[in-house]
Amino acid sequence: MPVNSAGLLIARRIxxxxxxxxxxxxxxxxELSQTNTVEVxxxxxxxxxxxxxxxxxLQFKLPLGEQRLRDALHPMAQPYLQAIFxxxxxxxxxxxxxxxxxxxxxxxxxxxENRIWYRRKVVEVPPRPTxxxxxxxxxxxxxxxxxxGSVGSRAASLFAAAGASRLVLIDPDRLDNSxxxxxxxxxxxxxxxxxxxxxxxxxxxxxxxxxxLLPRGVPREDSDAVRALLFTxxxxxxxxxxxxxxxxxxxxxxxxxxxxxxASIKLLPExxxxxxxxxxxxxxxxxxxxxxxxxxKLVLKxxxxxxxDYPETTPATPRGIPGFHLDQIAAVACDLSSxxxxxxxxxxxxxxxxxxxxxxxxxxxxxxxxEEIAPQTNCLVCGL
Amino acid sequence: xxxxxxxxxxxxxxxxxxxxxxxxxxxxxxxDGRFAWEGGTLLRKKxxxxxxxxxxxxxxxxxxxxxxxxxxxxxxxxxxxxxLHVNMDGSICYVTAEGWTPQDTVSxxxxxxxxxxxxxxxxxxxxxxxxxxxxxxxxxx
Numbered sequence: 001m002p003v004n005s006a007g008l009l010i011a012r013r014i015x016x017x018x019x020x021x022x023x024x025x026x027x028x029x030x031e032l033s034q035t036n037t038v039e040v041x042x043x044x045x046x047x048x049x050x051x052x053x054x055x056x057x058l059q060f061k062l063p064l065g066e067q068r069l070r071d072a073l074h075p076m077a078q079p080y081l082q083a084i085f086x087x088x089x090x091x092x093x094x095x096x097x098x099x100x101x102x103x104x105x106x107x108x109x110x111x112x113e114n115r116i117w118y119r120r121k122v123v124e125v126p127p128r129p130t131x132x133x134x135x136x137x138x139x140x141x142x143x144x145x146x147x148x149g150s151v152g153s154r155a156a157s158l159f160a161a162a163g164a165s166r167l168v169l170i171d172p173d174r175l176d177n178s179x180x181x182x183x184x185x186x187x188x189x190x191x192x193x194x195x196x197x198x199x200x201x202x203x204x205x206x207x208x209x210x211x212x213l214l215p216r217g218v219p220r221e222d223s224d225a226v227r228a229l230l231f232t233x234x235x236x237x238x239x240x241x242x243x244x245x246x247x248x249x250x251x252x253x254x255x256x257x258x259x260x261x262x263a264s265i266k267l268l269p270e271x272x273x274x275x276x277x278x279x280x281x282x283x284x285x286x287x288x289x290x291x292x293x294x295x296x297k298l299v300l301k302x303x304x305x306x307x308x309d310y311p312e313t314t315p316a317t318p319r320g321i322p323g324f325h326l327d328q329i330a331a332v333a334c335d336l337s338s339x340x341x342x343x344x345x346x347x348x349x350x351x352x353x354x355x356x357x358x359x360x361x362x363x364x365x366x367x368x369x370x371e372e373i374a375p376q377t378n379c380l381v382c383g384l
Numbered sequence: 385x386x387x388x389x390x391x392x393x394x395x396x397x398x399x400x401x402x403x404x405x406x407x408x409x410x411x412x413x414x415x416d417g418r419f420a421w422e423g424g425t426l427l428r429k430k431x432x433x434x435x436x437x438x439x440x441x442x443x444x445x446x447x448x449x450x451x452x453x454x455x456x457x458x459x460x461x462x463x464x465x466x467x468l469h470v471n472m473d474g475s476i477c478y479v480t481a482e483g484w485t486p487q488d489t490v491s492x493x494x495x496x497x498x499x500x501x502x503x504x505x506x507x508x509x510x511x512x513x514x515x516x517x518x519x520x521x522x523x524x525x
Contacts, residue, residue, distance in 0.1 A: 247447040381446075
């Protein structure tokens with residue numbers, strides 16, 4: 001069961017203290033977010049559908065101030081967490097969309113090790129990727145990683161486990177409380193630059209992988225220097241969601257003749273994992289893939305809109321992604337990197353996460369879809 | 385940093401860009417090594433004014449959009465929508481970062497800038513036919 005570090009931290013502390021449980025709930029969903037205050041939402045997952053869902057949602061506003069996050073959370077959450085421990089139940093940390101959907105869920109579900117309640121239905125949890133040992137293709141490789149969010153942090157961990165000798169970590173942001181729900185780094189890293197947090201996390205985990213840290217946003221800042229650093233890499237990975245960053249990595253990879261993997265999760269109109277591989281020896285690149293989607297009207301390029309986002313967002317469009325999907329995306333990206341260095345691999349890997357994705361009728365829910373990239377004759381990246 | 389500027393790693397793209405605008409536009413290089421197009425003007429009706437236009441290739445090109453600067457500069461403190469489209473560094477917010485892809489060129493930047501300029505009833509746009517060179521010619525594979 002995916003439990004993020006904030007949840008574990010609270011749970012461990014609760015487990016050592018005795019309090020009176022104010023209420024008894026078999027399972028809880030908790031979301032941490034930050035605006036001016038820390039907001040904790042506790043939502044019950046009961047064995048039976050709730051007749052009146054409103055009492056099942058609790059919300060607290062906690063002052064941040066000088067008080068540390070865990071100290072603020074502790075007294076407010078402890079009655080409920082005590083109940084969890086008495087019942088030996090598990091904690092799932094979810095996003096606001098899950099919490100919102102709890103009130104309208106149509107089927108009950110209990111937690112277990114390999115089943116998870118996820119947006120109105122129970123899905124089987126794919127096996128969490130584990131360190132399968134050193135990958136011969138990645139052993140000693142220098143990997144450039146652009147974007148160290150929920151997918152990027154996992155990819156960094158997998159590359160370190162696979163034997164990469166050096167990681168070039170590029171991300172301009174700092175780790176925020178709102179990242180904790182999905183990020184591999186825990187609350188002790190909040191406030192740190194993500195590049196520093198991920199490097200420290202790898203070191204704490206015992207990896208001896210060297211790291212070059214570049215807290216820059218591409219393609220906005222210092223692009224020439226970033227290109228020079230990426231030139232030293234054997235393979236480039238982009239785990240950033242922004243279209244410009246993805247196009248930047250694709251362009252750099254083509255022009256510096258490096259294999260590149262661009263991995264992300266698209267949330268519009270439905271959750272869709274997307275991983276694109278571009279190889280220097282072959283025509284057809286990430287830009288070709290995007291152009292082909294534009295031709296098919298699956299991606300709209302419009303002023304003010306992210307060309308990387310799929311169109312037709314709706315109020316029901318989910319915003320949260322469970323950790324196991326992120327694990328899956330990172331694991332496939334790592335595997336594709338290995339195969340790219342070995343010279344054989346599929347080019348595009350898509351995975352619909354729950355619902356049918358408009359325009360991708362052949363893509364079955366919870367199944368992967370692999371296809372080649374058709375080179376576009378008008379592509380200004382690999383076509384020139 | 386020599387050797388890794390966009391026009392050095394992508395000389396074919398640079399060559400394509402050089403043919404996209406016609407005189408009076410001219411391609412110049414500043415002291416920092418950045419290339420820019422100069423020579424175009426935009427007319428303003430209220431008040432009557434003429435702004436020279438500078439289109440600057442950023443380091444992240446072509447993943448990053450071309451910067452547009454006017455002289456005399458528009459102030460970000462201008463009232464109304466016009467001021468909202470001037471960045472704090474004086475460049476013009478005529479396209480979002482996410483609305484630009486490597487398929488866009490300097491001629492697309494000029495068209496986008498012209499569209500933005502023309503949106504305001506007190507401004508008048510360019511006669512683009514007088515400015516744009518032959519459209520991009522992509523060689524067959």
